[in-house]
Amino acid sequence: MNVQSPADWPILVIAVIGSILLVEVVRRVLCRMGRKIEFARHLVEHCTWPAFTVAVVVATNVAFRPGMFGDGPAEREAAATVDRFLGLGTIGTVTWLIVQATYALTDVVLDRLVRVEGERNRRARRIRTQIALVRRIAAAVIIVVALGAMLFSFPQVRALGAGLLASAGIAGAVVGIAAQPTLGNMLAGLQLAFSDALRLDDVVVVEEEWGRIEELTLTYVVLRLWDERRLVLPVSYFTQNPFENWTRHGSRVLAVVYLRVDWSVPVGKLREALYTFLQGNPLWDQKDWTLQVTDVLPNGLVELRALMSAADSPSSWDLKCDVREFLVDFVRDNHPDALPRFRVESPETRAGAKWDLDPSS
Structure with missing residues (x-):
């Protein structure tokens, strides 16, 4: 029989x-270590409040005694309820701390991968995507296990466990059918992450919209568009529909500019002027460029294609606009005869008659 002690509450x-x-004390020590050790800094950022909560709940749970409220039936029932809630709180807060510690550990790796540039950037983005998805799965599994432990702390739930296991097959089939879209998205997310078809910060064109992959979860993908809008799509969209990935094998992109001009355009001079302009433009990566006559259009104009390489898609877009502006100005200022014009054949020109262009006649 537990009797209330005057020292119970002070203890x-x-x-x-x-x-x-x-x-x-541990937090202050980690803060000092965090100046040199990244993991300590991330632990402080993620685990400070979970650690304080765990400390309070666990200490209360350990020091609490059933007889602290008194020896009456009502007091003992209230103490049993408090003890039950303390047990549930211990499971919940410890789970919170474990999840945050997992995030702190993976953030150390993710921070290092963010700083990777150059040729290794594509591989780094793939690993970042996989780590982000795996830690979400791990967090979900930990939370489900914690919820199961909370439920089985009730004797009534444990008594129902045997009966529920008998019907688990039917219930699982029903739940599987009901959750088919969600499960399909989760599997699609894993497929995208580990097949290297889509990565964080990839440049893609979806639904005629250009943007970067900002967030990739197990159920949806957030695409940050060029004008700062956000396009949110289910993960299954990328496994069921075609899309353009401009950085599938690298961040380097080719920029293309088309120009329609008259037959009198001096292509050689235009090619030399373009090369001179590219050499002075910091957006060009000094690798590929060309200017070619690619077609003669049915309307009588000549199609020129200027092709330049850039380090990434934003640079490619800006370089393309700069080159287009330069070519327009160059043709207009130096070779106005090459500006687009449409020729019309009249009966007089067919008969070989010469037009009198003197306005005084």
Whole structure:
């Protein structure tokens, strides 16, 4: 028989205060270590509040005694309820701390991958995508296990467990049918991440919209468009519909500019002027360029195609606009005869008659 002791409540208060002070000491030590160690810094960022909560709940749960409310039936029932909630709180807060510690550990790797540039950037983005999805799955599994532990802490739920297992097959089939779209999206997310078809920060064209992959989860993908809008699509969209990935094998992109001009355009001079302009433009990566006559259009104009390479898609877009502006100005200022014009054949010209262009006649 447990009898209430006058020292029970002071012991509880001392245990809670002592646990808080212990966590504060550890936090201060990690803050100092965080100046040199990234993992310590991320632990402080992610785990400070979960650690304080765990300290309070666990200390209360350890120091709490069933007889602290008294020996009456009502007091004992209230103490049993408090004890039950403390047990559930312990499971919940420890789960919160474990999930945040997992995020702190993976953030160390993700921070290093963000700083990778050059040829290794594509591989780094693939690993970032996979780590982000795996840690979401791990967090979901930890939370589900914690919820299961909470439920099975109730004797009534444990008693129902045997009966529920008998009908688990039917229930699983029903739940599987009901959750088919969600499960399909989750599997599609794993497929995209580990097949290297889509990565964080990839440049894609979807639904005639150009943008970068900003967020990739198990159920949806957030595409940050060029004008800062966000296009949110289910993950299954990318496994069921075609889309353009401009950075599938690297971030380097070719920019193309088309120009329709008259037959009198001096292509050689235009090619030399373009090369001179590219050499002075910092957006060109000094690798590929060309200017070619690609077609003669039915309306009588000549089609020129200027092709230049850039380090990434934003640079490619800006370089393309710069080159187009330069070519327009160059043709207009230096070779106005090459501006687009449409020729019309009249009966007089067919008969070989010469037009009198003197306005005074």
